[in-house]
Amino acid sequence: MTDLFKSCHPASLALSNISWAHSTTQRPFLHNLDLQIESGEMLAVVGPNGSGKTSLLRCLYRMNKPDQGKVTLDGQDIWSLSAAQCAKRIATVLQDTGTVLGLSVFEMVEIGLTPNSLSWKRTQKDTLMVESALLALDVLHLSHRTFDTLSGGEKQRVMIARALAQQPDVLVLDEPTNHLDIRHQLEVLELLSTLPCTIVVSLHDLSLAATYADRVLIMQSGQIVDCAPPLEAFTQARIRQVFSVESVTHSQPQSLRPSFSFYLETTED
Numbered sequence: 553m554t555d556l557f558k559s560c561h562p563a564s565l566a567l568s569n570i571s572w573a574h575s576t577t578q579r580p581f582l583h584n585l586d587l588q589i590e591s592g593e594m595l596a597v598v599g600p601n602g603s604g605k606t607s608l609l610r611c612l613y614r615m616n617k618p619d620q621g622k623v624t625l626d627g628q629d630i631w632s633l634s635a636a637q638c639a640k641r642i643a644t645v646l647q648d649t650g651t652v653l654g655l656s657v658f659e660m661v662e663i664g665l666t667p668n669s670l671s672w673k674r675t676q677k678d679t680l681m682v683e684s685a686l687l688a689l690d691v692l693h694l695s696h697r698t699f700d701t702l703s704g705g706e707k708q709r710v711m712i713a714r715a716l717a718q719q720p721d722v723l724v725l726d727e728p729t730n731h732l733d734i735r736h737q738l739e740v741l742e743l744l745s746t747l748p749c750t751i752v753v754s755l756h757d758l759s760l761a762a763t764y765a766d767r768v769l770i771m772q773s774g775q776i777v778d779c780a781p782p783l784e785a786f787t788q789a790r791i792r793q794v795f796s797v798e799s800v801t802h803s804q805p806q807s808l809r810p811s812f813s814f815y816l817e818t819t820e821d
């Protein structure tokens with residue numbers, strides 16, 4: 553794993569007063585957002601459905617162009633970089649992989665090398681990089697399978713392997729634990745938390761966010777309502793305000809990080 557990431561240089565990201573509107577509407581959905589993400593930090597983005605997690609992530613990896621304000625990577629405006637320059641430094645794992653027409657798992661991950669090193673001829677180093685990434689995600693045994701024939705969880709792990717093979721300075725993942733069984737959810741987040749790059753990951757599971765993230769960013773209606781270490785951010789009052797549920801906080805025996813169970817408030821007749 554150390555070898556796999558030896559060419560990473562964790563980068564900082566910042567949003568300065570950004571606003572962004574959907575192309576179909578005039579009104580900004582993300583409104584005057586400010587955020588500083590430190591290099592090497594693992595930031596979890598949480599919030600209810602439709603709160604703007606994906607919209608925010610898309611601003612970070614140069615997909616949504618802000619109508620106002622700036623997104624900077626190590627101080628440089630990402631819109632002053634070309635898409636290819638950006639792809640060399642920021643890797644993404646997105647929600648929809650689509651169909652990829654006959655590529656093998658190995659070939660899918662090999663695509664991750666493209667921004668950096670893959671030339672017309674595969675080198676031994678390229679092969680090693682792809683195999684290390686596949687091994688790290690526990691999918692090396694699927695190398696020769698056709699990607700389209702994999703299960704949802706297997707596909708997801710292959711897409712994460714592809715992003716690792718890219719050796720990014722920043723890794724942005726949109727709900728990467730979807731489709732994964734419990735053990736693989738934990739393994740993937742454990743792995744992400746050890747990577748020598750900056751990680752921004754959206755998650756629906758608040759306990760996973762609290763266990764692995766350095767800070768959690770809580771979104772509601774296109775606004776950042778808090779961005780703080782998990783114990784500070786996940787108060788019962790905040791969870792009630794943002795998610796409209798009651799919660800009980802437990803302390804995990806090993807990490808002493810919080811984990812949660814939830815219930816709906818019952819109303820008396």
Ligand SMILES: Nc1ncnc2c1ncn2[C@@H]1O[C@H](COP(=O)(O)OP(=O)(O)OP(=O)(O)O)[C@@H](O)[C@H]1O
Nearest residue numbers: 574575576577599600601602603604605606607608
């Ligand atoms: N083209 C569009 N025009 C208008 N509204 C849109 C458009 N695309 C998305 N939206 C709305 O923007 C809001 C934010 O969407 P976004 O995908 O960022 O939320 P999210 O927090 O990632 O949601 P989820 O948890 O469901 O994945 C949603 O209410 C969505 O319906």
